[in-house]
Amino acid sequence: MDPETLDNLIESFVLREGTDYGEHERSLADKVADVKQQLKRGEAVLVWSELHETVxxxxxxxxNG
Incomplete structure (x- = not known):
């Protein structure tokens, strides 16, 4: 996957899913970097929904797929 496409997908995911309730709010860039590391370590995966045509x-x- 093109690195820019991956960055855009991760950013969209973070904006959709990420709400800070911790003591210190983290920047969007920090959250994107965290998700990228989770993907690299295999802790998170990209999932394509053929039904909804979304990632x-x-x-x-x-x-479970």
């Missing part, structure tokens, strides 16, 4: 990011432990 999502899921924790590997929750993915």
């Amino acid at each position: 999502n990011i899921m924790p590997r432990a929750l993915f």
Whole structure:
């Protein structure tokens, strides 16, 4: 996957899923970097939904496909 496409997908995911309730709010760039590292370590996976024609990011432990 093109690196820019991956960055855009991760950013979209973070904006859709990420709400900070911690003591210190983290920047979008930090959250994107965290998700990218989770993907590299295999802790998260990209999941394509043929039905909805969308890509999502899921924790590997929750993915049943």
